[in-house]
Structure formats: C-alpha cells, structure tokens
Amino acid sequence: MSGGLSVHGGRLAEARSRFGGAREDWLDLSTGINPVAWSGGATADIDWRSLPDPGDLARLERQAARYFGVDPALCCAVPGSETGLRLIARILGGRGLHLPLAYSTHADAFEHADPVASLAQLPAAPGTLVIANPNNPDGVLRATEALLNLLERQESGSGWLIVDEAFADCRPEHSIAGHVASGRRLIVLRSFGKFFGLAGVRLGFVVAPTELLGQLRRRLGEWPVSAAALAFGTEAYGDAGWIAATRRTLPEQASRLDAVLKRHGLAPRGECPLFRLVETSEAGALFIRLAQRHILIRPFADHSRLLRFGLPNGDAALGRLDAALAHG
C-alpha cells in the first residue's frame, strides 16, 4: 500500500513525493529515533581532515564498553548496527532464524533465512537465531533468563544467538551483553543513533567473542567509523547526566503518547518508549489519512493491520497527532 515506506522508516522524501508538503511541514513519526537528540554534537570538535587515530577508536570502544557493562576487548565499533549485523551474518555463514514480526534486516542479512513459528520449537538444524530485545516493532521485552535458555538451546545445537539491543538503552538491566564471553555463542548488537537521536552519524557496536571480532575488524579495516562518530560517541556515552535524564523522560513521553492513542480507540503495545505498535483493521486507511495531514507513521508490507508510531517531540507534536486522529 505504501511502497518503500513500508520497508523502513525515515523515508520522508518518498512520503513528500506522494503526499506533498515541504520537509518542515511533516511530523515524522516513522522511526524509533529519539526526537530529542543528545545536544553535545553542536559543540563537538570534529577533525575531518586526518585519518581517525587508532587510539581514538580504542577510547571510544572503552567508553562504550563501560556504558554497556562489558569488557572493552569484546566491543567493536561499526558504521551502524545494521551494517554490523550484515557483516556478522556473513562471517558466521549458515542459516538465519528470526521472529515472524521482526526488523527486516534480521532476515535480509543472511544468504538464507527463515522465520521461526515459535521459540519453543526451534528447528533441529543449526542456525543463527536473531532476536531484538526489546523487539522492533512490537516492543516485546524478554527476560535475561529466557534469553539465556535460548542461548543454551542454540549452543547445544552448534548454533548462535544474536541479541539486537538497538533499542535497549532505556532498560539497561535487561541487557544480556555482560554474558558475552569467549567460548559462548552469544553476540549482542548496540546502536548509538536511536537513543541519542543521531541516526545520521552511523555508529553501532558488536559485542562478541574476540575470535569473531578479529574477523569483523579484518573486514572493516583500520578506520571503521568517521571522525564524527568518534567525537560524538566518546562524549555522549560518558554524559551520565543526559543519559539518566533521558531514561526518565522518554517513558513519561511514551505514556502521554499512549493516552492519546487510547483516546482514539487504538491499543498501544510495547515496552520500548521510543515507539508504540497498534493493530487495527483500519491501518491502511489511517496511514493515508495521517499522511494527508503530513504525519508519517510506519506501516508494514507483510502485516497490513499493524502501524508503528514513533515518539512525538513534545506537546505541540503530540497535540498535532491528537487532532489528526480526531479528524481522521
């Protein structure tokens, strides 16, 4: 029903070409990116001219590892967690396994991938199971214990478990990253751009056993991320005040989005405060009605009853969504 708009969020240019309006007219709720970006970027000192120094890369990885609660030797910066997953999938080889409702790259990263009907009945043949926690787009949050059980199941069959924690920053107590270790078949992906609201930087991290990180580094080379990624990431991951405040305010904002959605008969789902999923038989029509009012949300090509709403930035944006739903 909506072309590329139902493949990935953030495609405002395509939305504009279909529904008109200038860039600044649109309220883009099609992604799960924090609308209140980390503000240190405006004053960060970026050295665009030199090749990034290996010492600066090591410093970024130490800072990020401290934030994730992992050994820095297990933490490798990548130009976006999406690229990181694609590279890891090819290094591991073999078949990918993913949830039926999952981020599309969980399937596309592998040469061959299949959805699993149920985590209780994984196929016997070994494969790499990819699960996002919290999951995108339904926001389901799994307990560490359940994931560790899946890990044991995968290890007993010579498979791997990849936990995509791209949206985990608000719930650090649910991260499984501290369980990554040499000899275990667990890999964790982290994203910089979503929680810090700077998706254009292209920065993510792969937390994995050192043998695997060696292969990943060899594919990426000496300078895997830009000077901006080094500058922003190193400073932002150390900005404890901003991080704590954002972990408080995002759930408050999400509760207010929930109230608006419920007022209009929609039942929001999910435990990630950066987005909410709703299911409605009116999904296709609602997407178009909001787009005609220049509000972009996220439909799903393979799930025609689902819509994902990103978090609006403040009262004015939330009020605009409220009004559009009322008149829709």
Added chain:
Amino acid sequence: MSGGLSVHGGRLAEARSRFGGAREDWLDLSTGINPVAWSGGATADIDWRSLPDPGDLARLERQAARYFGVDPALCCAVPGSETGLRLIARILGGRGLHLPLAYSTHADAFEHADPVASLAQLPAAPGTLVIANPNNPDGVLRATEALLNLLERQESGSGWLIVDEAFADCRPEHSIAGHVASGRRLIVLRSFGKFFGLAGVRLGFVVAPTELLGQLRRRLGEWPVSAAALAFGTEAYGDAGWIAATRRTLPEQASRLDAVLKRHGLAPRGECPLFRLVETSEAGALFIRLAQRHILIRPFADHSRLLRFGLPNGDAALGRLDAALAHG
C-alpha cells in the same frame, strides 16, 4: 624500527608518545592526504538526527559517477575505499595478488594473498590482481593500455582486476573507471578523503558490474555512509572550480617539495602530487631525526630503505622540512 608508524600513516598519537610534543607542534607528512582540504565542509548543512534518505544516497552516487565518468548504476558509496576493498575481496573470494611494493590492505583484504614478482609473469591459477594507479607508495602511473592488457590476461584465466584509484584525482585522463561494464572482470576503487583532504569523513566508491554491486549493497545495508559523507561528497564532487584549481596547484606544490628533497641529496620518485617516495640507506636514521624535530614521515616495515613524504602545506611547512633536512 617504528612500530605501528610503519604500517599506516596518520598515527600522530603514537609518534607523540615516542617523540613527545603537543599535537599542534607536529608537521604530519605521514599520509597522502591533501593538506589543503575542500573548504565547503565548514558551511555544509548536516542532518545528524535523521536516518540518511535513500534519495540523498542516490544523488551522491550520481554526482560522484559524473565526476568519475561512469554510469551511476555501476557506482556504490562505501564508508571508505579501504573498507570497500575488504568487502569486495571477501565477496570475490579466492586468492589475492598484489605488487611487492603496495598499500598493505591490498594483501590484508584477502584471506590468502601473494605478491607477484612481475606483472609479465602472473601465476596461472586464477586470482584477483590488485593494482593502485598511481601506485602507493612509489607513485608509479600506468597507462590505460597496459592495464587493459592485464585485464584481458585476468579475464582469460577467470581472474579479476581491481584498480585502486584512491590517488587518481589529479590525473583523470588515466582513470580506467569508464571501462567497468557488465560482463567484464574489472573493479575500480575511488577515495573521497585524499584529494579533498577530508579523510575523517570515511567515504569511498566501488565502481563494479551491477551483479557485484548488488552483493556489496546487501552486505552494507540501507545506510552505508554518514549524513556528513552525503552532504560533503555531493557538494564537493560538484565543485568544479575547486577541483580544477586543486589539480593545478597540487603538482606545483609537489615540484617545490621535489626541489627541497633534491637539495638534500634525496631522489624523489612518483607521479602522484600528494606524496613522494625516496630511497636511501639512511632511511631509519632520517625518520628518527625528523621525528625528533616533530616532523612525521612514513617508513615501511618491509622496505627499510624507503621513506614517503606527504605534501607539506605551504611555504612555512616546506621551509620547516628544508631546515630539518639541513640540520639532520
């Protein structure tokens, strides 16, 4: 003799830890990066907050393809030409072949790679031959005709030819990129950061048959380069005035570097104006003497008689090198 300094240029932090001095005290001549960077970066409008739009990526690739003189359908942006080579090498698989004196990634990108003693006597078994034109670090510039002969030789044995044109911007008439086509076994790599002096951006291009680019795009994903790479690259490749002026002034500066080197008994080699190679039995001692004066040049772990000098930025820097060589 010099640790990581003889593996890649640009490692000023390591040089400072060994030879002292503040960052601003050092004259870094260890890379082949244009010391006079494209200046549009200071005013470029970078949208760090959104995911890069696919339309903006296509626009960058069209602009770059026009500059390279190739079909945009054959041109894929990558986060640095070094990463591009590493990914392509793994996609092609098989053995790499490289010149004995070459950029170290030409060997490291492949799981297995061998130096070729002579281009006139390539091994019979198929492999991927990587040649930089002009070559780094000796600046040797090969005629298109000679490269096309090598391509035919490679194609007849089911091998591939990769021409690394990371330093080709000053000699566009020597680019072989226009010969890349579906059905041919030719791949060309281009770099943004060297000629435009913005190595921290991490932007390069792979020019290759579409079948191969499809595989490359699948490994990189939807957002292969940062918002800054999109903004800078699109504007800089279209800045015909800056490009023409830089193609004039770099060779003039290189001639002045040649004069200084010759005055001190060194015989500069190479046809790339961004660097010069010298061979001397005093290489190890000269590297240290210059480093003690906080001038960093590039030694080579496997070639103890060679030193590469990057282009100094203007008269003051050239004079400082001149004085250091005189008192060395």
